[in-house]
Amino acid sequence: MNTPPHLSLRTPSASTPSAGTPSRSRPSRRRMLGLLAAGAAGAVFTGCADDAAPEVTPAAEQIPGGTVPPATGPAPSPPLPVVDGNQALQRLLDGNARFVAERDEDLDEGIARRVAVSKAQHPFATVLGCVDSRVPIELVFDQGLGDLVVVRSAGEALDHSVTGSVEFGVAELHTPLLVVLGHQRCGALDATIKALDSRRRTAEAGELGYIVDTLAPAVRQVAGKAGDRLTNAVHANVDLVLARLRQSPVIGPLEKSGKVKLVGAYYELDTGKVTVR
Numbered sequence: 093m094n095t096p097p098h099l100s101l102r103t104p105s106a107s108t109p110s111a112g113t114p115s116r117s118r119p120s121r122r123r124m125l126g127l128l129a130a131g132a133a134g135a136v137f138t139g140c141a142d143d144a145a146p147e148v149t150p151a152a153e154q155i156p157g158g159t160v161p162p163a164t165g166p167a168p169s170p171p172l173p174v175v176d177g178n179q180a181l182q183r184l185l186d187g188n189a190r191f192v193a194e195r196d197e198d199l200d201e202g203i204a205r206r207v208a209v210s211k212a213q214h215p216f217a218t219v220l221g222c223v224d225s226r227v228p229i230e231l232v233f234d235q236g237l238g239d240l241v242v243v244r245s246a247g248e249a250l251d252h253s254v255t256g257s258v259e260f261g262v263a264e265l266h267t268p269l270l271v272v273l274g275h276q277r278c279g280a281l282d283a284t285i286k287a288l289d290s291r292r293r294t295a296e297a298g299e300l301g302y303i304v305d306t307l308a309p310a311v312r313q314v315a316g317k318a319g320d321r322l323t324n325a326v327h328a329n330v331d332l333v334l335a336r337l338r339q340s341p342v343i344g345p346l347e348k349s350g351k352v353k354l355v356g357a358y359y360e361l362d363t364g365k366v367t368v369r
């Protein structure tokens with residue numbers, strides 16, 4: 093069945109300057125660390141999964157041929173240890189500042205890092221974001237392999253699978269931070285606005301209708317509110333998603349015990365900047 097135009101999840105037609113495309117060729121911080129000991133990078137994280145400890149064999153010995161491409165240029169400073177949600181949040185925001193300034197030297201997807209995380213993962217944050225192609229979570233926060241648990245759905249719409257995936261991040265992988273990231277000019281929420289305005293039935297639009305129905309409370313909540321309707325709906329939706337996640341019997345107690353910090357955030361397409369709400 094064709095999707096009615098008013099239910100399209102495509103982005104509103106506003107002009108959207110590029111948020112910047114990071115270079116992917118620079119040496120990474122953890123590539124340097126990995127040359128020393130693959131376990132060193134994992135050791136800076138706490139609140140980690142209970143699975144196997146990181147390998148302590150020098151990464152260079154684990155790579156076919158026994159070599160790692162030589163890093164060039166100065167090695168950036170090692171990351172601060174992440175022991176709680178506040179530190180995890182600071183690390184994310186520092187990464188976003190690098191992304192905004194196109195100083196993404198810390199993005200780590202090199203061979204040494206890949207080897208280092210192949211046996212165990214110790215991500216420091218779980219991020220629920222939109223599927224929008226302009227909001228790739230690892231790039232926006234300038235983080236590399238094994239750093240983030242990323243869950244994405246249109247408009248951060250929750251269903252059993254999305255919520256369960258978020259629970260997996262905080263409860264099984266023990267990330268001390270959970271971020272719900274809304275973004276400027278969200279096409280999913282714009283589609284929801286148009287669907288509600290047209291009073292068209294959403295059920296006939298397949299699973300797109302489910303997303304619209306799920307996001308509708310945020311749109312209704314901002315009816316008559318001053319300011320840009322879509323932006324207001326994006327912020328309201330983040331709040332509603334956070335509220336629903338707090339009702340999770342897995343996430344709620346973790347937040348109450350101080351093991352997980354929940355944060356709402358907003359990504360601005362025009363600047364690339366993430367603002368904690």
Ligand SMILES: [Zn+2]
Nearest residue numbers: 222224278279
């Ligand atoms: Zn979106």
